[in-house]
Each structure stands twice: as C-alpha cells, then as structure tokens.
Amino acid sequence: MDKNNIFGFNSSFYYFxxxxxxxxMYNYIKDGIDKNEKIYVCMAPEVYNELASYLSDIYGFSYVENFRIHKIISCYNKLKLNEIRAKLSKHIDEIVENGYSGVRFIIQADYMIxxxxxxxxxxxxxxxxYIILGLKASFMSLYDFEDYLKHKYIIDDEVILESYRVHSHRLYNGNLQNCRGLSHSK
Known part of the structure; x- marks a missing residue:
C-alpha cells in the first residue's frame, strides 16, 4: 500500500x-485505518456486507461508515460546487477535531450509476x-471491470475512457500509482 499522504487524490480501482x-479494499481500508483516517464507503449493500465481514474481525466500525448514495445525489443536485466543497470542508474539520487525520471516500461506480x-x-x-483539493480527503471510484469486459451493461467504453481522464492515481498491485501522462487507446 502507498505509504505517502494520499489526501487530494482522485483515484480509481478496476476490479474483476x-x-x-x-x-x-480490505488492504486499502486497513491502510487508511492504520493512518487514523475515517473511511466512508458507498457500495451496494451486498458488497459492503461482504467487506464488513472481513473488517469486523480486526476493527470496530468507528473507523468505517457506509453512507447511502441518496445523500450524495441529493447534495450534488441541490448545491453548487463551492457550496459542496464548503460543507465537506466543515465536515472534515469536525472529523479531524474528533481525532482522525482525514477522510477516505470510496464509491462503487456501478452502484452510483x-x-x-x-x-x-x-x-x-x-x-x-475540485471538491477535495486542499482538504484532508481522498476519493476512490471502484469500477467493475468484469462487467466492462464481458457485458458493458453498466461500465461501458465511455465510462472507462472518462475514468482514465479524471483519475490521477490507480490502485494497482496494492499501491496507488500516478497515472497522469499514461497513454490510453481504445
């Protein structure tokens, strides 16, 4: 796992x-917990439950919280970006005041779609x-590469190509790797 500060990263993970x-995600979340970060995950219930069954053996759930996708959608639809950023900044400040070093957000792309x-x-x-720039927060989107390769039902060419453009880092072989400047051809 990347041992450096990952705050400000908008990263991706392509899973099969x-x-x-x-x-x-167990290793990525464990790394965040070891760094005293609060972890917010937004995943399909069956995915979260499977992950939680492994995490509960090691950690209490004070570090990891599953939040509902509808909170994100509602906030994003109602507020302007600078308002979202201000609200998130205030929330992160409260988390840091409670003893955490920052926040990791993890969202399952197909669940949100x-x-x-x-x-x-x-x-x-x-x-x-833009939303997390300069904040003690990182963000990771999870992409179902099995769907992409076999069906393209939810994760299709457009979603994958856009993911290559917007993410600065990728989780690969247990490490976050800078992917800026990589060439991606179809």
Whole structure:
C-alpha cells in the first residue's frame, strides 16, 4: 500500500469479481485505518456486507461508515460546487477535531450509476478533484471491470475512457500509482 499522504487524490480501482474487490479494499481500508483516517464507503449493500465481514474481525466500525448514495445525489443536485466543497470542508474539520487525520471516500461506480445515471456519475466524478483539493480527503471510484469486459451493461467504453481522464492515481498491485501522462487507446 502507498505509504505517502494520499489526501487530494482522485483515484480509481478496476476490479474483476467480488473477491478481487474485497481483498484490495480490505488492504486499502486497513491502510487508511492504520493512518487514523475515517473511511466512508458507498457500495451496494451486498458488497459492503461482504467487506464488513472481513473488517469486523480486526476493527470496530468507528473507523468505517457506509453512507447511502441518496445523500450524495441529493447534495450534488441541490448545491453548487463551492457550496459542496464548503460543507465537506466543515465536515472534515469536525472529523479531524474528533481525532482522525482525514477522510477516505470510496464509491462503487456501478452502484452510483444504477442509483442515478451514467451522465450524473460522470459529471460528479469530474468535479471530485475540485471538491477535495486542499482538504484532508481522498476519493476512490471502484469500477467493475468484469462487467466492462464481458457485458458493458453498466461500465461501458465511455465510462472507462472518462475514468482514465479524471483519475490521477490507480490502485494497482496494492499501491496507488500516478497515472497522469499514461497513454490510453481504445
């Protein structure tokens, strides 16, 4: 796992199957907990429950919180970006005052797309870097690469290509790697 400060990163993880996702998110979340970060995850209930079954053996749930997608959608639809940023900044300040070093947000892309729309998710994802810039927060989007390779039902070419454009880092082989400047051809 990347041992450096990841605040300000808008990163991605491309997973192939539930166990691949759980194994990598377990390590990513454990790294955040070891750094005393609050972890907010927004995942399909069955994915969260599978992940939580492993995390509960090691940590209490004071570090990890599952938040509902509708909170994000409602806030993003009602407020301007600078208002969202100000609200998030205040929330992070409260978390830091409670003893955490910062926040990691993890969102399952296909879950958000199914709960809203592909266009909504892609617009939201483009805004993340501005929203978290300079805050003690990082953001990771999880992409179902199995769906992309086999069906393109939710995660299609447009979503994947846009993910390559908006994410500064990728979780690969247990480490966050800078992916700016990489060439991505179809």
């Amino acid at each position: 199957g539930l166990q691949h996702l759980v194994l990598n 199914l709960s809203s729309s592909r266009e909504y998710f892609m617009d939201f994802n483009k805004s993340i870097l």
